[in-house]
Amino acid sequence: MMVQEKAQDNSYKRFLAMDVGITIVTYEGICSHEVVVQLGQELEHLLAASTGVRFKKVFGVFIELIQNIKNYSAETVLAQNGTECGVGIIRVSEESLCYTVTAGNCIRKDDVERIEAKCAAVKHIPTAELRSYFNDRIRLKQESTSKGAGVGFLDIAIKAGGNWEYEFHPVNDDFTFFTITAYIAKAKIVEEDAKNS
Amino acid sequence: MESVFLEKTTETPSVRMDVQGGFIELEGNSYPENAFEFYQQIFDWIDAYFAQGADRIRAVFRLNYFNTSSAKCMLNFMTLLQKYHGDDKMITVEWYYEEDDDDMLEIGKAFSVDFTMPFQLLSFVD
Numbered sequence: 001m002m003v004q005e006k007a008q009d010n011s012y013k014r015f016l017a018m019d020v021g022i023t024i025v026t027y028e029g030i031c032s033h034e035v036v037v038q039l040g041q042e043l044e045h046l047l048a049a050s051t052g053v054r055f056k057k058v059f060g061v062f063i064e065l066i067q068n069i070k071n072y073s074a075e076t077v078l079a080q081n082g083t084e085c086g087v088g089i090i091r092v093s094e095e096s097l098c099y100t101v102t103a104g105n106c107i108r109k110d111d112v113e114r115i116e117a118k119c120a121a122v123k124h125i126p127t128a129e130l131r132s133y134f135n136d137r138i139r140l141k142q143e144s145t146s147k148g149a150g151v152g153f154l155d156i157a158i159k160a161g162g163n164w165e166y167e168f169h170p171v172n173d174d175f176t177f178f179t180i181t182a183y184i185a186k187a188k189i190v191e192e193d194a195k196n197s
Numbered sequence: 198m199e200s201v202f203l204e205k206t207t208e209t210p211s212v213r214m215d216v217q218g219g220f221i222e223l224e225g226n227s228y229p230e231n232a233f234e235f236y237q238q239i240f241d242w243i244d245a246y247f248a249q250g251a252d253r254i255r256a257v258f259r260l261n262y263f264n265t266s267s268a269k270c271m272l273n274f275m276t277l278l279q280k281y282h283g284d285d286k287m288i289t290v291e292w293y294y295e296e297d298d299d300d301m302l303e304i305g306k307a308f309s310v311d312f313t314m315p316f317q318l319l320s321f322v323d
Contacts, residue, residue, distance in 0.1 A: 036228075040228075057300070158300065
């Protein structure tokens, strides 16, 4: 489903105008499996040496968000490999104390309520309890419509130490632009400070 | 019954399924396009391995990163191994995590609490 609308252009413009520090990677377009793997490798190349084990959190959030676009964006195109893949935008950037991963894609207006409820439910969980919720959730039978494990937002919240947010911007009568932003502290101590403040 | 070796790719771990040695070892990253499909072939091998009379297996996980679909597969993996653990079969699990990788440690910890088979958490320095 293509969403070629002026309003959607504005969604991407708004996304790119967000102040999230120095950009490391920005990608807009089809998120096929090949793109996921290629961009993941580039990110590893650009970040792994400087961030060590914290890199895994940035990488993990990036993979989860880009696979979300691939599997759940309402705007899709047929990839070279013959599979229908989601279209969206993703950016990894760096600020003084954290890395930021932001992803945006169109969703159907009918799905807004369901996704918003899901996000709000995860947001409501105290940071210290996120892991036990995650462990409980993966033990539940997989949701039938889900291509993943249905625990993506929880995983992002864990890796971001609870520092994440989401937004919905209506595009037109049928579509809404959905963005998730996760902030991954560069050092563990910063994450704990952020939690306490 | 043959031993099988799956080469490591960027998004899938290497998998060594060794009949003579009685072990299975995974090493690398796991975020395949279809995690359930990727792990099913391993689960099928384990079923066949025990169907031909094996009485023990050592399962070694040296994973660097895995996505949430793979986490679900890891749980299915543990559930399958636990199913075989009992009076006549011996299962041992070694779960490696990089020092300071709290995500890999915590998910391993949760598995070690959930399952009664011997489960070791082992840290390594990259």
